[in-house]
Amino acid sequence: QVQLVESGGGLVKPGGSLRLSCAASGFTFSDYYMTWIRQAPGKGLEWLSYITNSGNNIYYSDSVQGRFTVSRDNAKKLLFLQMDSLRPEDTAIYYCSRERGGEFAAFDIWGRGTMVTVSP
Amino acid sequence: SSELTQDPAVSVALGQTVRITCQGDSLRNYYASWYQQKPGQAPVFVIYGKNNRPSGIPDRFSGSSSGNTASLTITGAQAEDEADYYCNSRDSSGLRVVFGGGTHLTVL
Numbered sequence: 001q002v003q004l005v006e007s008g009g010g011l012v013k014p015g016g017s018l019r020l021s022c023a024a025s026g027f028t029f030s031d032y033y034m035t036w037i038r039q040a041p042g043k044g045l046e047w048l049s050y051i052t053n054s055g056n057n058i059y060y061s062d063s064v065q066g067r068f069t070v071s072r073d074n075a076k077k078l079l080f081l082q083m084d085s086l087r088p089e090d091t092a093i094y095y096c097s098r099e100r101g102g103e104f105a106a107f108d109i110w111g112r113g114t115m116v117t118v119s120p
Numbered sequence: 121s122s123e124l125t126q127d128p129a130v131s132v133a134l135g136q137t138v139r140i141t142c143q144g145d146s147l148r149n150y151y152a153s154w155y156q157q158k159p160g161q162a163p164v165f166v167i168y169g170k171n172n173r174p175s176g177i178p179d180r181f182s183g184s185s186s187g188n189t190a191s192l193t194i195t196g197a198q199a200e201d202e203a204d205y206y207c208n209s210r211d212s213s214g215l216r217v218v219f220g221g222g223t224h225l226t227v228l
Contacts, residue, residue, distance in 0.1 A: 035217070045155070045163065045206050047217040059215050095162060104210045105217045106153040106168035113162055 002026035002109055004096050009114030016086050020114060022079040022096030027109075030054075030074040033099040035107060036081050038092035038116075046092075050099065051079070086118045124152075124207055124220035131226040132197045140192045140223045142207030150209040152190035154183060157204045157222075166205075167192055194225075202227045 008020040022034070035050040049060045049070045058070050069082040079096050093115050097107040124144040132138035142152050151170060155163035165174050167183035180195045190209075194201055207220040 037219075044204075044222040045157075045208070045219045047208070047219055050217065061216065100165075100168060103153070103168050104150055104214075105208050106165070107155070107163075107208075108165045108168070108174060110162040110165075 004109055004111035006096050006111040006114040009116045011117045012086055013120055014118055017084045020081040020094055022111060024077040029077040034079045035097050035099055037095045037097055040092040088118050090118050124218050126220040126223045129224045131228055133228050135196055137195045138197055140205050142190045142220045143188055145188055146209050146212045147188050147190050152207045152209045154192045155206045197227050199227050
């Protein structure tokens, strides 16, 4: 079935780095824009970045621009989020999601998320 | 503005109709999508476009839009509809995405 599974979360110190992965299955990954969204404990959803299906265009929120890098490997059906210069306020559940084809910002498939904790 | 504004909390009596709203300048140019999130779970996609429901979403959920306001309506709310609801859309530039702050729905 159509599925997204995130991995790579964990505990990291401020200033550290972490790389998240999102494995896609059940659909033609290379046809879809993909996005990363996070949710801090007890807070709402925050969009971080999306990458076009080819990977040629990537957009970031102001909060992560310059610190986070999104990439994808269409052959392996993987989406990545490289997080550098991590701050305590980056502590959150990180979700990857698929943008429904032809529909702006309509995220139809979500993973279960992976928890990232930034703490000394 | 690149913000979407939602009421923090709304309540509805069991079986009654409730409307959850989302306001923002970007909604004049882009449709909102809506998501339901229950505690400890990932969000679930419930409405997109003019008024479209993904497969598996009950038809008591509907969407509408007017000017800078998008609405999610639940007609005949059920106990299982108690959840947080988020709207989102592209921002005014069209290059980024913005989420509303979320509305907690209580079914009484």
